[in-house]
């Protein structure tokens with residue numbers, strides 16, 4: 001196998017971000033990406049030196065921290081002597097600590113026990129130290145020569161498999177050396193399948209054998225990674241993957257753009273390094289919660305960049321096996337529109353409030369004057385003019401009620417709808433409102449409001465405001481029953497509340513609009529008056545629901561389109 005096909009064989013580390021290949025120094029391999037885990041079978045000391053000396057020589061030359069875990073087969077002293085002989089300037093590398101040599105008993109067997117987690121952690125710590133010290137990454141060689149029982153062998157095999165699961169996250173090259181004399185054939189298969197490829201000497205020449213399982217897995221991985229990679233690379237949303245040591249392991253171009261930093265300057269570095277003080281921020285609180293407690297979170301947040309631009313982001317933070325995944329969407333434009341809308345809404349509310357106040361006085365004057373005119377015309381018996389004036393009065397009534405609704409809606413908006421509570425009997429009030437509406441409400445189709453109860457219910461409430469709610473519900477029931485007919489009113493005591501319901505058999509309300517009708521200015525179906533003009537504003541239920549809520553009650557509707565509606569409200573008693 002030549003070095004070219006090997007380069008192609010390796011899928012890039014995290015979605016192609018750590019594409020800078022490393023020289024292995026081993027001729028038949030050539031260059032490999034960070035995250036390569038391979039092995040060598042040896043029979044003699046010379047076999048080991050053939051591979052490991054050029055391997056470490058290349059690492060030292062290319063500014064990598066190197067760690068060689070030796071065995072009694074080739075001791076630390078022997079390794080050191082061999083390197084001194086062949087690697088130019090070796091003593092300098094040793095002096096500045098760029099190469100460290102550990103006997104396997106010291107590295108793998110602290111306290112005489114092999115503990116996978118601890119050993120893996122030690123590698124990660126060394127790796128982080130390497131990056132902190134400004135090395136390109138970590139190059140290591142380990143060996144299981146010390147193993148002399150089945151349990152340790154199985155544990156070591158599990159450890160090798162685990163390396164495959166995590167190595168892609170690190171700037172790490174791992175070359176494991178296995179003594180052919182110590183492996184039975186089954187074990188050789190274990191070793192081959194746990195590594196991307198194995199070097200073995202045949203007829204005095206080094207050859208490279210690839211694990212079939214690994215190859216297949218790699219193929220499948222490459223395919224799915226390719227899909228995700230192109231998806232994520234091209235997303236407008238920023239995608240970042242941060243590992244459990246707070247290190248960036250992947251960023252797409254959008255994330256790099258959002259962060260105002262080059263992604264290559266971020267990969268491999270920690271969040272804290274790149275954003276000093278980030279631990280004190282609100283965002284970090286949720287990043288940490290996600291990292292530690294594995295809890296996803298969504299939030300809006302803004303950053304002020306050094307050039308003073310303020311950018312809003314929607315952040316979606318998800319836990320993933322490697323650490324956390326952060327999706328960021330630039331919502332600055334949306335925020336600007338929201339601000340503008342808020343401002344416009346504020347202006348609209350201001351306008352409604354001022355206009356309705358200003359309209360109140362002239363309407364009252366018209367009302368008084370038309371009442372006077374009506375009296376005079378009755379006296380002079382001018383019936384046709386009297387009829388005109390009466391119609392003016394009718395329209396003034398409507399105008400008064402519309403302006404009243406606008407004023408109430410403004411009061412609610414500014415939190416100034418104060419209640420004046422009194423104790424009174426509710427059934428009596430309901431009867432009064434029914435009688436009032438039955439005599440004054442003008443409609444072409446006859447209607448009747450039925451309410452039968454002998455109960456007496458004393459409540460402590462604002463009588464005027466409750467009258468308003470009841471009138472609204474009754475007039476709606478009439479208004480939205482174009483064929484006329486019955487309207488039923490009921491009162492029921494329920495625990496510490498009283499429930500009032502108003503049922504009509506009119507047009508009903510579609511399910512999807514039933515929650516919306518309590519919103520300001522919302523109309524499920526716009527209703528036209530006799531002159532074919534829209535005659536209401538969609539404020540009645542908004543005001544009613546606010547009045548009920550201010551009393552500590554609830555309001556809701558149950559309705560079937562075409563069959564009718566029942567509006568319910570509750571009020572606390574006692």
Ligand code: ADP
Nearest residue numbers: 476477480517523524525536537538539540541
């Ligand atoms: P409006 O002044 O439009 O009647 P409301 O706030 O009182 O305003 O009601 C909001 C909307 O709810 C109405 O426009 C109507 O579409 C719907 N609605 C209210 N009551 C009924 C009802 N009894 N039957 C059918 N639809 C109703």
